[in-house]
Amino acid sequence: MLSYMVRRLLTAVPVMGVVALVVFSLLYLTPGDPAQVLAGDTATPEQIAQIRAALGLDEHAPLRFARWLWHVVQGDLGVSIFSGEPVTHMIGQRLAPTFSLLLLAVIISVGIGVPFGVAAAARPGSWLDWALTTFTTLGFSLPAFIAGYGLAFLFATTLKWLPVQGFVPLSEGPALWLRNLILPAVTLSLVYAAIIGRVTRASVVDVLSEDYIRTARAKGIAPRVILFRHALKNAAVPVVTIIGIGAATLIGSAVITENVFAIPGVGRLTVDAILHRDYPVIQGVVLMLSAAYVLVNVAVDLSYTFLDPRIRY
């Protein structure tokens, strides 16, 4: 398995290289000049040219890309054009809020989606099954910013149970940390829980129609044991796959949620960097996100061997 893991990680390198090249090319083609933005309205063309030269923006694109790639290989993502801070430091500052948000969103989604899906699969056509269908339809169709505003209006502005915005690190107390994250995490998990619920239901329903389940029933094994020990375990592979893919997709959805709840995470950093054309930050963040995506997928692949002993790499 170790060799498989190494192989998978090595194949990720060219993928990330292509991602880096595509992002760099897109940025190169996108109109907008950071030197213009930071020089301000009163700068002369000479001053803007001087700033552009000082930032190395007047160099040829291939040279800039090659230089950036060489630094990346050495673990240096460059410095922000605007703040002058190392990109790795800026990303590091934003990781804790984003990880916290994603972690809680995954926990809530799995906590709601899997039991809901299993319960609906156990009684197809029942009111529970209909409830799942309604919930998933709502979860799919409700945009995160609408759900976020609605939840904030109800629980923060009206009932004043939870804060409207902001992030408190876990080091300042788990209760405070959780209080600030509940609303954004619930907002983020709505779609995700809906997907997990649907996939779990479908997968468990499939397994429940297998011969060995019928045999288990014929042997008089309790329905609860059949459902949880035999059916759910065998239905877990597609569920874990969707959890993994969903977790990676959540990184993208976090951009909106972080904006609505003013969470200083990687999503907000990305949006700010794009609006300012802060090229090193955009490139660094995208590279990091693509690495995260690849790693999550590798982790999902590896988890199959633990969930289903028949799978071997």
Added chain:
Amino acid sequence: MKRRKFLRGASLAGAALPFLGRPTLAQKNAARTLKIIHNGNLASLDPIWTTAPPTKDYAFLTFDQLLAVDSKYVPHPQMAEGWTFEDDGRTFVLGLREGLKFHDGEPVRSADCIASIQRWGARDGFGQLAMRFVDTFEAIDDRRFRIKLKKSFPLLPAALGKSNSSQCFIMPERMAKVDPMKQVTETIGSGPYRFLKEEFVSGAKAAWAKFDGYIPRKEPVDSIAGGRIPAVDRIEWAFISDPSTAMAALIAGEQDYWDAPTLDLVPVMKADPNIVVSPRNPTGSYYMLQLNHTQPPFNNPKVRQALAMAIDQSQFLKSAVSDPALLKPCYGYYGSDSPYASEEGAEILKTKSIEKAKAALKEAGYAGEKVVILGVMENPTLAAMSQVAEDLMRRMGMNVQLVAMDFATMAQRRTSKEPTDKGGWSMFVTAWTGSDIVNPAVHQMLRAGGPTAWFGWPNDPEMEALRDQWANTATAEAQKKPAIALQVQAFKTLPYIPLGSLVSLVAYRKNLTGVFPCPVAAYWNIGKS
């Protein structure tokens, strides 16, 4: 590895991730902490290197100025004890107050001030004008320095104490010696609040602590002049880009002050008894239609005049705000609080007739050349006004295309002098504060030196001559004549078309004290009851 062990280990690792958060860095006392919602993203910490508004606001808390203008734009001593002009106005001598310190405890010396003036003078427009008059700098001692001028420049105190654009903030000499084209990395200031760099997260959070070594002036506060008293122990900025979230945070009491509330949310906040919504910046925001003078059709002065005849400022202003109390048409090139505020020469702007404009357009020989409007859509006011301009010109019978874009794209495209079919442009709506258009020295948009002028590159030698005449006039009273003559000339050649002004509002919790009228986002003197 066993499956259970792996799953247990993975769970523990996942649970530990949030601990990556930074440790608590300060004990926060809500009653002594002023929490501000700041609209912009504070990225750079060098107010000379960039003119970005958040950086300017950061600088006003962190650094002090030698002089500062009052609400009538009259300069007063700030860090200075006083100043004198000697030798028929060709020598400027400034003395510093006793006991002034930087945030690292070092005393503020003449050498620090000279280096700070030189760095500011290399970048700022008014500073560059002042430097053209400067011959030499000389430190007389640690608390006094002399500036020898090539010829008299009575505007030097106004330049050193100005409130608009880039200000002359005083930094330690080692910081001020940094190349003005490169950012300073230190944040050692001279102002009432000490920047807490270790807590700074660009685009998310910034914090300051009261600087105990700061000595405020005794005079009452008047705009940026007078005593800058640190009235709370700590100031925190939160950067909340979503207006609805910002409003909800203010109403919920999570934040104390919102520096730029979105105007359509104002009625909601006004309905809350705990929120005060009021104008703070007495100068307001002035909107203008910037025209490209190098490309058809606006390279033709008669087409510019025809467009000016069609403009009804109230239509543009109402597109952004419905409350009539917030709209202030302004038929002049200077702000209404400028000493040169006047409507002289503005008859063309009061025409407000599409029919007359159509006739004038026909007479001007307009032949259907395409008008490309650069519409900045991330700003609701600029977006609305761009759409009004598009509609107006369509009704005039012009061939118009509104191109939607973000600010960064517009900032690049407006540099193009190419025709519209090759990536060029014809016009865009922009805004400046009243203090940016208070006099001919700071008023970038009234520069008409062709290639050296602001985007649009108006070319009118007569306007340039009148500005020089204004700068070389000795007394404030005598300066009025060339300043107003400059406006009259501007209405003839129309470097841009004024669209009027909107009152800028702030919103804050009722328990805040000491909020004073100010053209910049100044947070000194503001306390909490």
